[in-house]
Amino acid sequence: xxxxxxxxxxxxxxxxxxxxxxxxxxxxGGIAGIWTAYLLSKAGKSVILLEADKLGRAATLYTTAFITxxxxxxxxxxxxxxxxxxxxxxWLAGREAIDQIEAVIQEEKVDCDFMRVPIHTYAxxxxxxxxxRDEESEVRRLGFNAGLLESPLKGFTNAGAMKMPGQAKYxxxxxxxxxxxxxxxxxxxxxxxxxxxxxxxxxxxxxxLTKSGRSVEAKDVVVATYEPFNNPKPTHFKKGMYVTYVxxxxxxxxxxxxxxxxxxxxxxxxxxVDDEEDKQTMIVGGEDHRAELGFEEGKSFRAxxxxxxxxxxxxxxxxxxxxxxxxxxxxxxxxxxxEYAEHQYVAAAFSxxxxxxSAISGKILTDLIMDRGSKYKELYDPKRSLAGKPxxxxxxxxxxxxxxxxxxxxFK
Numbered sequence: 549x550x551x552x553x554x555x556x557x558x559x560x561x562x563x564x565x566x567x568x569x570x571x572x573x574x575x576x577g578g579i580a581g582i583w584t585a586y587l588l589s590k591a592g593k594s595v596i597l598l599e600a601d602k603l604g605r606a607a608t609l610y611t612t613a614f615i616t617x618x619x620x621x622x623x624x625x626x627x628x629x630x631x632x633x634x635x636x637x638x639w640l641a642g643r644e645a646i647d648q649i650e651a652v653i654q655e656e657k658v659d660c661d662f663m664r665v666p667i668h669t670y671a672x673x674x675x676x677x678x679x680x681r682d683e684e685s686e687v688r689r690l691g692f693n694a695g696l697l698e699s700p701l702k703g704f705t706n707a708g709a710m711k712m713p714g715q716a717k718y719x720x721x722x723x724x725x726x727x728x729x730x731x732x733x734x735x736x737x738x739x740x741x742x743x744x745x746x747x748x749x750x751x752x753x754x755x756x757l758t759k760s761g762r763s764v765e766a767k768d769v770v771v772a773t774y775e776p777f778n779n780p781k782p783t784h785f786k787k788g789m790y791v792t793y794v795x796x797x798x799x800x801x802x803x804x805x806x807x808x809x810x811x812x813x814x815x816x817x818x819x820x821v822d823d824e825e826d827k828q829t830m831i832v833g834g835e836d837h838r839a840e841l842g843f844e845e846g847k848s849f850r851a852x853x854x855x856x857x858x859x860x861x862x863x864x865x866x867x868x869x870x871x872x873x874x875x876x877x878x879x880x881x882x883x884x885x886x887e888y889a890e891h892q893y894v895a896a897a898f899s900x901x902x903x904x905x906s907a908i909s910g911k912i913l914t915d916l917i918m919d920r921g922s923k924y925k926e927l928y929d930p931k932r933s934l935a936g937k938p939x940x941x942x943x944x945x946x947x948x949x950x951x952x953x954x955x956x957x958x959f960k
Contacts, residue, residue, distance in 0.1 A: 551609045552796040552831065552869045553721045558603065559728055564742040564762045570596040572917060573756050573766035575744045577603040579720065579903065580895045581772035582727050583910030586652075589734030591918050596764050597736060598756070600743035600773075604724045607774045610873035612794060612820060612831050613903055614808050615649060615716040616667050617642025617692075620816075620899045621881040624686040629881060636690045637927055638882065643692075645907035646716050653718075658726030661822075662718040667808040670701060670709035676812045677708045684710045703804040704860045715808055717820055720903065747771075747778055753891045768917050770893045772909070775876050782888040782931045786879045787897040789839040793848045795856065796869035797830045803863060804828065817855055818900070830865070832856055836875065848872075875900055884930035885909045887916060894930050 572588050574581045577599025585595045617639045619626075626635035653662050671677035680696065687694040687710070698708045732738065743759045753767035776783060803821075806828075810818040817834035834855060835848040849870060856865070878884060878897035883905050885895050893916065895909035908924070915922040926932070 550869050551871050552829075553609055553611075553613070553719065555721045555725065558721065558725055559732075559738075561599075561603070561738040561740045563760065564596075564598065564739040564758055564764070567763050567765070568596055568737070569752075569765045570594045570737070571766065572596075572768045572770065573598065573754070573764045574770045574772055575747075575756065575777065576770075576772035576774065577601075577738070577740070578606055578608045578772065578774060578906075579604065579724055579727075580774075580898070580906040580909050581770065582724060582731060583906050584770050584772060584895070584913050585736045585738075586727050586731040586734065587910045587914040588917065589731055589736045591914055593917070595731075595736045596766070597738050598742040598744050598758065598764070599738070599740050600777075602740050603728060603738065604721055607874060607902060608720055608724060610794070610871050611720050611902055612818065612833050613717055613720040614667070614818070614820060614901070615646055615718065615903045616712075616808065616901065617646065617715070617904065618667055618669070618712060618810075619881075619901050619904075620877075622683055623690065623692075624683050626881065627686060627690075632690065634927055637924065639690070639692060641908050641924055641927075642901075642904050643714075645904045645911070646714070648911065649716065649718075649723075649903075649907050652727070652730075653723070656726055656730040658723055658730070660718045660720075660722035660726060662716060662723070663806075664714060664716050665807040666711050666713045667715045667810065668697075668701060668709040668711050669810050669812055670706040671812055672705070673707050680708070680710045680812060687712070701805065701809075703863070705858070709809075717808060717822070718903075744777060747892060749890070768891045768893065770895065770913055770917075772895045774874070774896065774898075776894050776896050780888045780892070780894060780930075783884050783894060783896065786884060786930070786934060788877050788879065790836045790875040790877055791839050791848075791872055792833050792836045792875050792900070793852050793872050794831060794833040794870060795849075795852060795867055797832065797856070797865040798868050799828045799830050799863060799865045801827055804830070817852075817859075829868070839874065880934050883909070883928055885912050885928035886925060886930050888930045893917070896930075 571593040574597040684696045694712045745759045748755045754769040756764040815836045819832040822829045835852045883897045898905040
């Protein structure tokens with residue numbers, strides 16, 4: 549299993565060799581933790597970041613790097629689950645995050661192939677196109693830019709799509725490398741091979757003990773380990789781990805329009821198309837299932853290949869990479885971002901939107917730690933009670949995904 553995002557010149561850092569102090573300690577060296585470290589350091593906080601292995605070597609390396617305000621739950625369902633105000637707020641958070649990512653790339657001169665592109669949610673048939681017509685109407689009603697394309701998109705089997713401009717893509721590891729360098733200039737202290745073992749309240753705030761026996765004393769701690777390593781009680785029963793499967797393909801030049809794509813099925817499939825000098829590349833993913841089901845990965849990869857062959861009929865392609873990655877799904881469709889205990893914060897359950905939610909969480913956590921307040925605090929509060937209607941809608945989604953994906957593949 550290898551990722552298309554591997555690069556050779558990632559910075560390396562020493563383990564934590566002596567006890568240390570900082571304003572904030574961040575546990576987890578993926579993109580969410582590094583975003584938070586960068587923003588807190590810009591705000592004047594001293595920051596120590598602890599990573600159990602190597603920076604960016606877990607979920608960040610195995611992303612497909614979509615940067616969208618469109619999340620895994622349809623906007624029309626979000627309205628039914630949470631009402632207009634919260635549904636709109638969740639999409640505004642994504643739009644602001646994309647703008648912030650672009651602004652930081654420009655400010656810090658990060659060379660990471662960032663590009664604004666549309667996302668197309670496409671229909672396989674006329675019935676699905678009608679569903680997308682309703683979704684597009686709801687998107688526009690809440691003030692967002694979308695359009696319905698009622699003729700097939702170029703290069704693959706479809707009946708039309710809802711198109712949203714202004715989304716983005718980049719090379720995630722190149723971006724991470726640039727963000728690390730910028731954070732380091734701001735004074736952030738990074739430590740690799742420094743796995744946190746436990747967090748305990750202390751007179752100074754929080755005491756973070758590592759497995760090597762070294763510790764960090766900090767006023768505040770942020771747990772950004774994708775799945776919270778300490779499994780804080782307020783997050784119990786609010787998340788579940790899924791597995792997704794990905795192929796990276798090389799395809800002929802001008803086969804498809806550059807951009808992001810997802811279908812309207814459950815489980816859904818998704819792909820991004822990038823231009824290179826003499827060819828295009830396409831990253832295709834899907835066939836998600838609950839991690840604890842423990843399916844033979846070969847069946848899921850075969851099912852994904854069948855999807856590719858059925859959807860891109862006649863397309864000549866070469867598989868360059870394939871991998872599987874974890875997706876931590878929130879029980880009610882929204883991530884867990886915020887303070888779960890005094891001076892202890894979490895950023896988790898990003899579903900399939902890790903690139904966007906990492907930027908969102910960095911901004912929210914910085915605002916909360918700096919005591920600025922955040923208009924998103926209540927929306928993503930990890931201590932929130934799970935309401936019946938959101939749970940009902942997401943249970944329906946996960947049940948459809950289980951039957952349509954896991955069960956189908958089990959008998960192949």
